[in-house]
Amino acid sequence: MSVKIAVLPRPSVQRRIFDQSHWEQLETIGTVVRNMSEDPLQPETVQSVIQGADIAITSWGCIPLTRDILDFAPHLKAVLHAAGTVKGVVTPDLWDKGILVSSGNGPxxxxxxxxxxxxxxxxxxxxxxxxxxxxxxxxxxxxxxxxxxxxxxxxxxxxxxxxxxxxxxxxxxxxxxxxxxxxxxxxxxxxxxxxxxxxxxxxxxxxxxxxxxxxxxxxxxxxxxxxxxxxxxxxxxxxxxxxxxxxxxxxxxxxxxxxxxxxxxxxxxxxxxxxxxxxxxxxxxxTPHIAGAVNNGIKRIGQFAIDEAKRLLAGEKLEGEVKGEQMNVLA
Incomplete structure (x- = not known):
């Protein structure tokens, strides 16, 4: 059965974290469904993109994945956050459903x-x-x-x-x-x-x-x-x-x-x-906050999300996994 990968960020953010080689890699993993709206994310948009997904990729500008969103993806295995802190997207509903969460803080x-x-x-x-x-x-x-x-x-x-x-x-x-x-x-x-x-x-x-x-x-x-x-x-x-x-x-x-x-x-x-x-x-x-990923360096977190998806499907541990009990000590 084909794996469905939902890419939730707006297209402008997608262009920052992924290039053509990244999309080609994702398409070898499964069926990729992308958010094509540049409007600020609303629950209805996320519900439409994430419907039936096995993996969700989030990043800057994404909204909390609450139960009313997650109910549209009953087989969701992981949320791979192609950005730093996951606090803007995670909710207790994710942990309750046993969905894995990965952060791009490493890259x-x-x-x-x-x-x-x-x-x-x-x-x-x-x-x-x-x-x-x-x-x-x-x-x-x-x-x-x-x-x-x-x-x-x-x-x-x-x-x-x-x-x-x-x-x-x-x-x-x-x-x-x-x-x-x-x-x-x-x-x-x-x-x-x-x-x-x-x-x-x-x-x-x-x-x-x-x-x-x-x-x-x-x-x-x-x-x-x-x-x-x-x-x-x-x-x-x-x-x-x-x-x-x-x-x-x-x-x-x-x-x-x-x-x-x-x-x-x-x-x-x-x-x-x-x-x-x-x-x-x-x-x-x-210096003007340039220490983290800037311009071409941001693509590193896109690649990391892809690599995490490969590790997930191979049954390996996620390198960027974040657990619920860590949230009070993470940025």
Whole structure:
């Protein structure tokens, strides 16, 4: 019996996550039914597309899959979310019906981790400051400030998909890795090649701190004034997670002292006001939320959804599976 795959996002989102090669792969798996309406999704549209489906692919702009929608797909086996957080689409009805859920946080985390590593190397090398100096006629007068990713301590806050991949990348270098994650065990940290520590120790001991924690009520402003004060002089703070994790007013005060270098891909809110000090402080590198999948990188999550469909039909475990009991600790 042919497998029916319902692709629920609007066509503009489909074009972002899938190219022609992806559609060809999906068509070898089963019958593909696509939402062809560019209008904001309504339950009636989803019901029409998902009717009789075995697999549903969701992404940005999709609505919660409630019982009145799921009743149209009584044989639905899995919802494959070709985006990050699944909180916008999952409902208790999915868990009640035993439908598997997969998130694209893994492939998104790859791009985030790679960006964090790039910021780590560029910041240790003082590329930002040396570029400005060179542009203004200088040539290496500040080279003595350059450091390598060698025999230093890197602190990682959060061992989710992005944080874990960042650690894997760091294992190519001779560095000590400290990690703070309250749900990670000492043994799990050691298996990753890191040492588990409390947040205060990570901040105080690290030359570079990279934030990869989810944005939850418990993590709001976790990097506050007192904790920023613990950081070493000349330490580097990288945030590719969410702006709400940092007390930005406190960070501005620390940056004005010239103690730290901050690399921020995220702020709270986004974008920051045109006159926000983070835009003008020379020791703040500000990028417009580009650490995750952008342009061609977004296709990675489309491929991941296809690969998850293949794993499902082969009876294998989904790599991005999310369970109901995890929802309170996931972004």
């Amino acid at each position: 998104l985390g790859v791009g985030v981790a790679e960006t964090a590593l790039g910021l780590t190397i560029a910041s240790l090398k003082h590329m930002w400051r040396l570029t400005d100096s060179t542009r203004n006629g200088g040539w290496g007068a500040e080279r003595q400030q350059v450091r390598e990713l060698y025999r230093i301590t890197v602190g990682v806050v959060g061992a989710g998909k992005a944080g874990s991949h960042y650690i894997r990348l760091l294992r190519n270098f001779e560095v000590e890795i400290l990690i703070y994650d309250p749900i990670l065990t000492v043994e799990q940290a050691e298996a990753m090649g890191a040492k588990k520590a409390d947040l205060e120790t990570v901040l105080a001991a690290s030359d570079v701190v990279s934030i990869h924690a989810p944005s939850l009520p418990e993590t709001y402003r976790m990097i506050n004034r007192e904790r920023l004060a613990l950081m070493k002089d000349d330490a580097i703070l990288i945030n590719t997670a969410r702006g709400a994790l940092i007390d930005e007013a406190a960070l501005v005060d620390e940056l004005r002292k010239g103690r730290l270098l901050a690399c921020l891909d995220v702020t709270d809110p986004e974008p920051p006001a045109p006159d926000h000090p983070l835009r003008s402080l020379p020791n703040c590198i500000l």
